[in-house]
Amino acid sequence: MIQAVMVMSTQGKPRLLKFYSYQPPEKHQDLVRGVFQLLSARPDSVSNFVKVDAIFGPGAKLVYKHLATLYFVFVFDSSENELAVLDLVQVFVETLDRCFKNVCELDIVFNFNKLHTILDEMILGGQVIETSSEQIMRSVEEIARLEKQSNTTSLIPKSISERFSR
């Protein structure tokens, strides 16, 4: 299973953080810091896999891609194939690129919820459910259309709002 997905800047600032196996909240910052220290010490043009037993527990590995000012990190265990997860990172990056038209860090910073929507279309409960970038794009666009439609409706007051007021 995929245990975690992280997107962080080359300054170590987390831009996206999703855990699929339980990690106590007070540990999240240490996990980010640990992964960042590992990655920032690695030169370019070396392999994209790192064993992270010390950080995430026995058998854990991570695969990462360093693109411009961002690290895209997927942490996984022995039930995943290294190269397959590397391909998945590529799919994720491609999808972001399509959604934001030549994605850069600012797009990541200002689209917190959309990022999670894209990720949720790919992975559910740590299991990969979609590996096609095109299919993910279609789902995200449909969700956006539905939400826009719902926003239009919300302009009309409804009695249901009054029910929740104190």
Add this chain to the structure above:
Amino acid sequence: MASAPPAAPAPAPSLVDTLFQRSLDDLVKSLRADPSAAGESAAVARALSEIHREIRAPDTATKAVALQKLTYLSSLHFAPVASHPLAFPAIELIASPQLPHRRLAYLAASLSLHPASLSLLPLATHQLHKDLSPSTSSAANHHVTALALQLLASPAAAAAPDLPVHLAHDLVPHLSRGSPRAIAAAARVIAASPSAAVPVLFKPLAACLASPDPRASAAAAAAFCELSAPPADAAPFLPLAPDLYNLLTTSRSNWALIKVLKVFARLAPLESRLAARIVDPVCQLLARSAAMSLTFECIRTVLTALPAHDAAVRLAIGKAKEFLAAEDDPNLRYLGLLALGMLGPAYASTLHECRGVIAQSLGDADSNICREALHLMMGLIDDSNVTDIAGMLVSHASKSDPEFANDILGAVLSACGRNVYELVSDFDWYVSLLTDMGRNLHCAQGDEIGRQLVDVGLRVQDARPELVHSSRTLLIDPALLGNHLLCPVLSAAAWVSGEYVNFTKDPVELVEALLQPRISLLPMSVRAVYIQAVLKVITFCCNLYVERLSDSSKEVSVALNGLSMDQTVSGGSDAPIGSSNGQITVPRMMEKDPFSLKSVVHMINLIETTVGPLVECNEVEVLERARNLIGFVYSLREIQELKESKFDDDKHSRVKELVKNMQTVLSHEIGPVSLNAQEKVSLPDDLVLNENLAELVDIISEDDTTLSSSIVFYPRSCGSVETRDEPALSLGSSSLLSEHRKRHGLYYLPTGKAEDGPVDYPHANDPLLPASSESALDDKLKTIQPVTGGKKPKAVKSRPKVVKLDGEDFLSSMVASASVPKEDSLSGAVRGVLLGRDLKPSSSQKASDKAYEGIINKMDSGESSSQWKNNVDADFVGHPTSSSRPSIQQSHDKESTNPLESDGKEARKHRRSRSGHRQGKHKHRERHCTQPDVPQAPIIQDFLL
């Protein structure tokens, strides 16, 4: 939306709040406005304050935005949420009719992992139940269901009590539709609550595996891959093999195939028929697939689950080699090395074929590849190639970065030291390798290297000459003394040089190295070892000098010295040392003779100059050893006067006796101590071990009294003529011993033994007379008696101030099998000399002649044959005098009695003892023995345990 502050109160407050509320984008901008840590934390605090107010607003839209901001801060800025649990507002909003609000709420709930939030999550059970029910087929409802499944599969839901249990049934309709999301969620629900979920979900999940829909079957394969993953037992999934096999042979999805292969890799070892059946399809995939990920998974499956199928393994190895050959892709090279690491011992030849590639990978820029290559190289090592590989690795470590260099050295030490050096046959090579490792600038393995240097010396007699040689190269280099990482290695080198000093080519150089000024850079514990080594070396040199002095005339010439060596060898006196020394020293005789008077005096002067100041050291370990060494050297000052007093046989004899006794103490063989050695010492039946040693307080106070008495006794002795001192001294000793026995009878042997004591005392009257044949026979008879009697000794506190107890210290060293007791007894012996100085009426650096005589009298009496005989009769075993050292009880056995005889038989018996040791270690050459040494075998075996 404008970020202006709220206006004055208006008729519609909620509308105003909604219109002027800061959005998430506004929040992000304010956080980025001041990127400093202080600015950021201030912005976060302000935002939390706003959120705290907004989240309680009656308007749903306002609440939703507040929840969105809180989720963001909690997730990416690690804002503490204990006072703002995400779950409660999230639970409110997941019931909202607005899809955007529900999306925000579901995200907040799935990201909230704080215990406060988790405990509230079951409140959402009813709403999840509604959202999971397939009431309509509208698009919006489809996405709401997706959101609910996402939450159900999140670690938050898994951690919330009972939530998955209540919703397991709701998944069944979605499973029957083959929804990949539902399949993934079902796997998580089963993992979270197996006992409740398996009866409900397992069969529908298994049905998905056989579904004609490839998306459903792929998702099901992934689900079963998760569920069968270690540490879970894979056996319950064997019935799924037919459906998995069908996927293996028909699926076009690489993801699905990878998952199926992983499940089969876990099932195949459980069922050999299954393994035989999947070999062909796996080989076809391996041969045809263009996807590297699938190819690698096939390799892994074959090497880990199908090792018995040679054709498949060879095909996998070929593919792995292709991975290794990928020059421009470090990922493939890394995975190729991983694959080689999965090979079993049956294919060791393949590893050897790839040795060049593996060795080359050690120097890769990628630390992943380097470490994997090192791991493989360790698997390659065997007794035929250990010298090549270990040498190459150590050489490589000298060019590597510090971290990897230490990984290499640690791996080599572990491999070569495994199972008591079973891979090593050339120990000279290994010793020099250990030295090279120690010299590595980044080496942080000093403790293990030092331990192995000493351990090899204890266990491998043949390696000692090389050990001494290698240690020399370390000790004479002053530059190494500043490297604190090297201290354990230098400590071991010093210990080895002192312990095996007979293999040293140039003792003078060694002493100079051990006392060079820069040793002040060493920690005190290491300096103590250095000083102890010097004591061993100087004792060795003085012993040879004294022996030469006895065997040859005073005139020194090359021919006579050479002749002297030959006589020594043929005479068989201390043959092992003499032989080794003769071979080494003769060629250097003309240049520098370490055993000449000049060299000995030079070393003594050097010791006094460098170690003398340490007798006032604050560190007790260094202090004690310094005093031992200086005390010994002080007594050796007599040697200088030998030249001037050629005819003073009395002094010569005394110094000779002192030196020889010290040499005997230090020459005792030290072997490795078995882990079970302590248990082999059986408790005597009549020995009762007290819970504590409170009773010894009386004895300690008694010693103080004895000390006072001794002080009173000494001046009278000093003022009397020498001939009349002898009976007075022995009489005082007898009286003290009798009194002590009377007061502390508990710690002495039965009274019957005491009657023999007075009978032997008269012998003290003539300690200097040569032993007659009748006396020798008598000694032999008494020596046998304690052994045949089978009596066991009782531990008693040694009393250095009572002359007999000095012998007890000496006796203790004879049965010592560890270095600590040896040092203790040595300390006790030397302290006896120092006490003479302490007892002087006036304190001055140089003692008077009378003080000299006092010391000689004490030593002479303490070591006379009568005293030793008396010790044997009393059957005492002294324990260490230093309270700072651990106390070890020793069993009294036959060997310990042999060195106690002071006549000519002592040397002969000692030689037999050494011969026995060598026989036990499978030494090819045997020394001439007058008498076979059969009884020594059990003792040797004990050492080897």
